[in-house]
Amino acid sequence: MNIAIDGPAGAGKSTIARLAAKELGFIYVDTGAMYRAIALYLLDNKTDIYDETALKNALDNIHINIVYEAGVQHVFLDLQDVSTEIRSEKVGNMASTSSALPPVREKLLDLQRDIAAKNDVIMDGRDIGTNILPNAELKIYLTASVDVRAKRRYEELKLKGENPDLEEIKKGIETRDYQDMNRDIAPLKQADDAVYIDSSDLTIAEVVDKIIDLAKNK
Secondary structure, X not given: OEEEEEOOOOOOHHHHHHHHHHHHOOEEEEHHHHXXXXXXXXXXXXXXXXXXXXXXXXXXXXXXXXXXXXXXXXXXXXXXXXXXXXXOHHHHHHHHHHOOOHHHHHHHHHHHHHHHHHOOEEEEEOOHHHHHOOOOOEEEEEEOOHHHHHHHHHHHHHHXXXXXXXXXXXXXXXXXXXXXXXXXXXXXXXXXXXXXXXOOOOOHHHHHHHHXXXXXXX
């Protein structure tokens, strides 16, 4: 069984998908982490992503491997576990830009579909239900207001000991929303057959319960 969860940045997709997958005994596939791994490589190597030759050469040199340990996904870039490094704001912003480029999407498409074909999965991202897994048995569009998403990210960064600026985070989310929803290739949108869930006034547990109930009904 495949469950697709789409939605904008900061909606809680990864946390909720991970918890629901654990409850259902499914594998959780964080596609955003894969795009972030590519973004990290592009940043570290100062790749001009709008130079077709430079981008192609970079993508040819990128080797991403997904390893599951105790049900937790670890992302390896070449032989290095980059699961922590890819979570920075800088990498997230680059991922939002670079993931709109066809060569980047093509590199990951087969890997994502192959994982889903071989396992019961919950996969989250921007275009899972509309593009990656169009035949998923259950599709969710998970969102929340910009203010709520910015506040969540702010609190998350504070817990990490950082000193974030709430307004800057909000502007960043609004920019990423626009980029994700208006890109030419596989833009973020709700699939026609997706269940819409606004998590603004819901706890994580409440959203997870909703998804588990929907999955069991399928």
